[in-house]
Amino acid sequence: MLDLHKIRADFPILTQQVNGKPLVYFDNGATAQKPQVVLDAITKYYSEINANIHRGVHTLSQLATDAYEVSRGKIQRHLNAKHAHEIIFTSGTTHGINAVANGFASLLRAGDEILVSAMEHHSNIVPWQMLCERTGAVLKVIPMNEKGELILSEYEVLVSEKTKIVTVNHISNALGTINPVEYIIQKAHEVGAAVLIDGAQATPHLKPDVQAMDCDFYVFSGHKVCGPTGTGILYGKEAWLNKLPPYQGGGEMIATVSFEKTTYADLPHKFEAGTPHIAGGIVLGTAIDYLNEIGFDAIAAYEHELLEYATQKLLQIEGLRIYGTAAQKTSVISFNIGTIHPYDIGTIVDKLGIAVRTGHHCAQPVMDFFGIPGTVRASFAFYNTKEEIDTFVEALHKAVMMLS
Structure with a gap:
């Protein structure tokens, strides 16, 4: 079991607000956030042994x-x-x-x-x-x-x-x-x-x-x-x-x-x-x-739990299709909702403090295979929570209402 309260406290960026909303960071596939111990180590190197x-x-x-x-x-x-x-x-x-x-x-x-x-x-x-x-x-x-x-x-x-x-x-x-x-x-x-x-x-x-x-x-x-x-x-x-x-x-x-x-x-x-x-x-x-x-076994188990929870919640949104349904997969969900462009969804949820990736993800042949210009990609890390997923799903409902 992960001590999520302690882990999230290790990441200063997770306490900030974006556009007046608590940050929900679901772009971990692009880059992960940095714990304080890493930030301190950078300062220590340049301060003491550069x-x-x-x-x-x-x-x-x-x-x-x-x-x-x-x-x-x-x-x-x-x-x-x-x-x-x-x-x-x-x-x-x-x-x-x-x-x-x-x-x-x-x-x-x-x-x-x-x-x-x-x-x-x-x-x-x-x-x-x-x-x-x-x-x-x-x-x-x-x-x-x-x-x-x-x-x-x-x-x-x-x-x-x-x-x-x-x-x-x-x-x-x-x-x-x-x-x-x-x-x-x-x-x-x-x-x-x-x-x-x-x-x-x-x-x-x-x-x-x-x-x-x-x-x-x-x-x-x-x-x-x-x-x-x-x-x-x-x-x-x-x-x-x-x-x-x-x-x-x-x-x-x-x-x-x-x-x-x-x-x-x-x-x-x-x-x-x-x-x-x-x-x-x-x-x-x-x-x-x-x-x-923290332990990679614990990380993998918790991230799989997030993946299953998010998949279940997202599939309740009418018209949502997930791309990538392999039997063996990690905590990444690429999806589109109806004919709404992924960029438009990404822009609206950003206004609600949620960071996701949109586009072809530097994998254009994958998008060509599915015949789409791109997807919305939510990628979860061990410091994310189910409550954040709920916030994300609520934001998607608002985006669909605005864009339909």
């Missing part, structure tokens, strides 16, 4: 370096990675995907195949399209059904000896579907293909075990797990990270530099060129500690 890392012999540099590497170790343990040097700090999920896609440019030939799913975020489509344009590789799509579930029988046909990498999201940002990533990984490995899992939407709701999953790469963003924006993680198996060339050149990622030749540093520094978001990397560890203290 210095560049890995380069200085002075005390502050050593303190900052130690804190940064301690955070790397926390994330290694959180993901159950085998080695700390398999954890690469990035600016976010998009950065991590692009780093891997860029590396694969040296491994692909014309006619090789890359598999993505029909429910991917644009950040897990566009880099692979760009890679195909550079290499002559072919992008193929694992289709989904009307429930928003991947059609695994079609995947089994698509994956072949030509497949070099399969890249799918762990959880769909637009539909909330939890994909069977273990099976996807197993089938890909049977033909020798690598697998990248986009964990941006999964990491706020569950605790990934990259060794048990046996994925080759796993990426996520810090701001979705109550950490700072501009932070993220690329996990890669040691053998794969050693095989791929670095994504960027610059300071820190080198062993030696001359005008004739440069040699690269060992992992993880090979992929961490330049001065990183030091405070962000350190504080990401603080955010992970906070979530683990």
